[in-house]
Amino acid sequence: MTSPENKLMRTNSHPGDQDSLRTAAEARLAETRPATTFVRSAEELLHELRVNQIELEMQNEALRESQITLEESRDRYIDFYDFSPVGYLTLSREALITEINLTGATLLGEDRRKLLRHRFDRFVAPLDSDRWHQYFMAVLQHTSKQTCELEIRRGDGSRLHLRLDSLRLVKVGNSPVVRIVLTDITERKSAETALLESEKRQHFLEQQKIVQASLDGFWMVNAKNGQILEVNDIFCNMIGYSREEILSMRIQDLDVIDTPGEIEARIKRIREIGYDRFETRHRHKQGHLVDFEVSISHSEINGGINFAFFHNITERKKAEAFNQSILNSVAAEIAVLDHDGVILAVNQPWRKFALENGNEFGKPVPSTDVGTNYLAVCQSAANFATDGALESYNGIRAVLDGRLTNFHFEYPCHSPQQQRWFSMSVMPLGDTPRNGVVVSHSDITDRKKMETEILARRNEMEYLQKKKLAAQTAAAIAHELNQPLLAIATYSKAALMLLKAEK
Numbered sequence: 183m184t185s186p187e188n189k190l191m192r193t194n195s196h197p198g199d200q201d202s203l204r205t206a207a208e209a210r211l212a213e214t215r216p217a218t219t220f221v222r223s224a225e226e227l228l229h230e231l232r233v234n235q236i237e238l239e240m241q242n243e244a245l246r247e248s249q250i251t252l253e254e255s256r257d258r259y260i261d262f263y264d265f266s267p268v269g270y271l272t273l274s275r276e277a278l279i280t281e282i283n284l285t286g287a288t289l290l291g292e293d294r295r296k297l298l299r300h301r302f303d304r305f306v307a308p309l310d311s312d313r314w315h316q317y318f319m320a321v322l323q324h325t326s327k328q329t330c331e332l333e334i335r336r337g338d339g340s341r342l343h344l345r346l347d348s349l350r351l352v353k354v355g356n357s358p359v360v361r362i363v364l365t366d367i368t369e370r371k372s373a374e375t376a377l378l379e380s381e382k383r384q385h386f387l388e389q390q391k392i393v394q395a396s397l398d399g400f401w402m403v404n405a406k407n408g409q410i411l412e413v414n415d416i417f418c419n420m421i422g423y424s425r426e427e428i429l430s431m432r433i434q435d436l437d438v439i440d441t442p443g444e445i446e447a448r449i450k451r452i453r454e455i456g457y458d459r460f461e462t463r464h465r466h467k468q469g470h471l472v473d474f475e476v477s478i479s480h481s482e483i484n485g486g487i488n489f490a491f492f493h494n495i496t497e498r499k500k501a502e503a504f505n506q507s508i509l510n511s512v513a514a515e516i517a518v519l520d521h522d523g524v525i526l527a528v529n530q531p532w533r534k535f536a537l538e539n540g541n542e543f544g545k546p547v548p549s550t551d552v553g554t555n556y557l558a559v560c561q562s563a564a565n566f567a568t569d570g571a572l573e574s575y576n577g578i579r580a581v582l583d584g585r586l587t588n589f590h591f592e593y594p595c596h597s598p599q600q601q602r603w604f605s606m607s608v609m610p611l612g613d614t615p616r617n618g619v620v621v622s623h624s625d626i627t628d629r630k631k632m633e634t635e636i637l638a639r640r641n642e643m644e645y646l647q648k649k650k651l652a653a654q655t656a657a658a659i660a661h662e663l664n665q666p667l668l669a670i671a672t673y674s675k676a677a678l679m680l681l682k683a684e685k
Contacts, residue, residue, distance in 0.1 A: 269344075269364030275357050277302050277318055286364050289344065291336030307333035307341065321348045321360050331367065343371040382483070398491045399474070401428070405453050405486030408433040408445060420474075420494055422467030436464040438471065452488060456480045461495065473499040502527075515623040517550070521582055521616050523557030525550065532623070556621070570595070574606055581608045581619050592626060603630040 263270060269286025273279060279297050287294040290305050306314045310332045317330040327349050334342045347363040399417025401410050413428045421428070421436065433449075434442045439462050452458045458478045463471050475493040480486070509516050509529035518527040528551060536550050550559055557578060563571035570593035577589035589608040594601055605626045611618040 271362040271364055273302055273360040289364055289366060291338045305334050307335050321350055325350060342366060343368045398493045401490050403488045405449060405488050408449060417492055420472060421464055437462055438465050439463050452478055452480050472496055517621045518618060519556055519621060520618040524555050525552050528552060578608050581610060602627040
């Protein structure tokens with residue numbers, strides 16, 4: 183008896199296939215035909231035929247019901263496959279699309295027939311291209327499910343974010359294929375982005391509260407073009423402009439020291455190293471200049487932003503200029519050192535002396551300008567037996583340590599052409615030596631020459647006085663000797679006269 187499955191197979195087969203099956207069936211019947219033939223009556227044969235007819239009708243009805251069930255199952259599968267809320271995709275080993283459902287084609291924005299035998303990576307956004315290739319290779323190398331999130335560029339140019347759940351399948355005798363489930367996560371990504379932006383805005387508002395409460399000025403600047411993006415009220419008050427006016431400006435609209443090219447170079451350097459600290463000068467709305475000490479840090483959020491804090495140092499600059507004027511008015515060379523011996527300020531005579539006397543004495547003189555550690559210079563010079571270097575180091579160190587209240591000494595400097603003399607004085611800066619010291623350095627060669635000349639003349643005068651005294655003493659001695667000798671001579675002459683007179 184033919185089963186419903188076999189009958190379905192015959193029904194769905196081609197005519198040529200049915201003839202060959204009938205021929206094979208007749209051959210098999212001939213082989214299995216019994217040796218003896220039983221003769222049946224017509225009634226028995228008619229009954230058997232009717233039974234077979236009814237059985238065949240029942241089998242045919244069961245076959246139709248099975249076919250309907252299969253068609254319904256097929257339709258349900260097609261509906262489930264094509265109209266699933268997620269996309270189904272099958273890729274070959276070469277990443278060519280071999281199967282895709284309607285949802286997947288809709289996600290990619292192309293007609294399904296145009297997608298077959300085309301590469302999937304042409305829909306991957308350029309920024310995710312490397313990640314896709316690494317992910318696909320990982321899927322081919324592992325038997326477990328692999329997951330990845332990519333940005334897809336659809337056929338109409340729009341973009342979606344998809345999650346890919348992939349599994350490698352290997353059929354016997356065939357190359358491996360990759361089954362992929364595509365899930366649209368664009369809304370989730372948008373929600374995450376919105377949440378991140380909200381957190382950023384909240385963080386920014388919190389920072390706003392902090393910077394508004396700061397005593398220093400603050401602004402945010404676009405790290406690419408120098409456009410001011412945000413500013414606090416303190417800076418507005420410092421510079422005289424309103425917030426709206428400043429937000430329409432760029433850095434070069436306020437800075438009066440650096441050129442636009444120098445500002446661009448500074449922004450580039452800050453972007454490379456992440457921070458900077460310097461002094462600059464901005465022009466107030468009323469026209470006068472304001473000095474600032476600026477501290478800047480860089481962040482890559484929103485394409486690159488610089489955060490800058492401005493400390494007004496105008497009064498300090500005026501005080502420094504006033505102090506510098508006082509220092510320059512002093513004829514002696516003056517340098518102000520901190521507690522570590524670093525030069526904080528020098529006057530013009532100090533710079534002039536260092537410039538004019540660099541190598542006069544045949545010995546290299548290191549820099550002694552602002553920022554130089556003068557103690558290190560003295561210590562280095564002492565190693566070369568430079569005149570006065572060791573005494574200078576010891577004296578300055580003693581005053582800085584509080585072992586001496588002040589220090590003063592004079593020393594000569596010899597050169598092949600001449601000998602010069604210098605004087606050094608060290609005094610604490612302020613009430614305590616921890617504030618630093620003031621070093622005063624003077625050329626006393628003329629004074630030393632005058633002292634030497636005065637001493638020589640004094641010695642000459644003393645010699646003349648001694649010579650005169652010796653002459654006076656000799657004259658006195660001669661006078662004292664001449665008086666008795668004259669008396670003796672007179673008396674002798676008188677005696678001779680008396681003897682001659684015979685009286």
